Amino acid sequence: MNEAKVAEAVKLTEQTLLPEVEMISADPRHPVEVPYIPSGWKLLGAGNYAAVFEHPEAEGIAVKVYAPGRPGWERECEVYGKLGNHPAYAVCYHAGFAAEKHYLLLKKLSGKTLYNCLLEGTPIPEQVIADIDEALEYARLRGLNPRDVHGKNVMLSKGRGLVVDVSDFLEEGPCTMWDDLKAAYERIYTPFLSKRPFPIPVWVMEGVRSGYRWIRKTSELSGKEDEPADRTGNSGHEH
Ligand SMILES: Nc1ncnc2c1ncn2[C@@H]1O[C@H](COP(=O)(O)OP(=O)(O)O)[C@@H](O)[C@H]1O
Ligand SMILES: [Mg+2]
Known part of the structure; x- marks a missing residue:
């Protein structure tokens, strides 16, 4: 993934996804709910802490957004650093914080x-x-x-x-x-x-x-x- 593509995806995420997306995590034992997804974005999946999105203009990238108040973002980055490159894992291209939300840009895994x-x-x-x-x-x-x-x-x-x-x-x-x-x-x-x-x-x-x-x-x-x-x-x- 080249740097310009990652920078584009950061811009797209911070300008069009994070300020508008609505995420609710009422209970950490159940998946995060996403009542509103800004147009152009698609939900790839939701876990109990975060929801993961993709956008056609950020090809090959999955944006993992942590629900407000749910921890783990820094540690996840650190794990990707330690894993390096392996075919069974994603790669973390960028970690950021905007519109009061922590997010990661990950390699999109299709499956x-x-x-x-x-x-x-x-x-x-x-x-x-x-x-x-x-x-x-x-x-x-x-x-x-x-x-x-x-x-x-x-x-x-x-x-x-x-x-x-x-x-x-x-x-x-x-x-x-x-x-x-x-x-x-x-x-x-x-x-x-x-x-x-x-x-x-x-x-x-x-x-x-x-x-x-x-x-x-x-x-x-x-x-x-x-x-x-x-x-x-x-x-x-x-x-
Ligand atoms: N890199 C990725 N590419 C494609 N889909 C993903 C990726 N990471 C997560 N997902 C999807 O999003 C869901 C939630 O992500 P996950 O990392 O499990 O969140 P949580 O930490 O809240 O459990 C996953 O079950 C999967 O369906
Ligand atoms: Mg999970």
């Missing part, structure tokens, strides 16, 4: 989150799981601690696996989300769903998500797991 693959019945090949495993190992070798790796933070892209959200990789302590997802892939997906995947209704997905959170919380309370607080200040929360 579908594994969460959406399940919702839509899109087959998830084994290669995707292997790629993500390899990418997480690479992050560990760079001194990072891959955390918060759940279905909305990983993507299928042309048969390969990508990691879209690295904002918690500087946190300490164990996180079993990816191992749990992988176990579900091996024990449930491969034997029952892989041959003929069918769309899983949103209420089932959300039920599994809440159930998972409840089980994790209960096992932590009963002392089975010693998971420290993440950037939400609570353990077991995903974003």
Whole structure:
């Protein structure tokens, strides 16, 4: 990405997106809502802390805007610095603050989150799981601690696996989300769903998500797991 293109995208973001976009994050356990998107911009996805947009005049760039009051922006920049170039991760081209919002210009990753693959019945090949495993190992070798790796933070892209959200990789302590997802892939997906995947209704997905959170919380309370607080200040929360 050349510097002039990044400077153009900064201008576009600071002049047309940030002053007008409306974002609401009432609860850090649920996705940020975006009631108003300025014309020309498109929402690529929303996490529990930020929403990500694209614009046809900023080709190849995804703009991640943190909801007011939600932390993590500086650390995410730092993680991208440590990751360097790897095919399974985005790159951070610029970090800024304007119209009272923190934002990052990231390399746009094209694909579908594994969460959406399940919702839509899109087959998830084994290669995707292997790629993500390899990418997480690479992050560990760079001194990072891959955390918060759940279905909305990983993507299928042309048969390969990508990691879209690295904002918690500087946190300490164990996180079993990816191992749990992988176990579900091996024990449930491969034997029952892989041959003929069918769309899983949103209420089932959300039920599994809440159930998972409840089980994790209960096992932590009963002392089975010693998971420290993440950037939400609570353990077991995903974003
Ligand atoms: N670089 C990117 N390219 C394309 N889409 C992205 C990119 N980063 C994030 N997204 C989309 O935006 C969603 C929210 O981004 P994420 O970084 O997970 O936010 P949060 O930190 O709030 O969880 C993701 O689930 C994904 O759908
Ligand atoms: Mg996320």
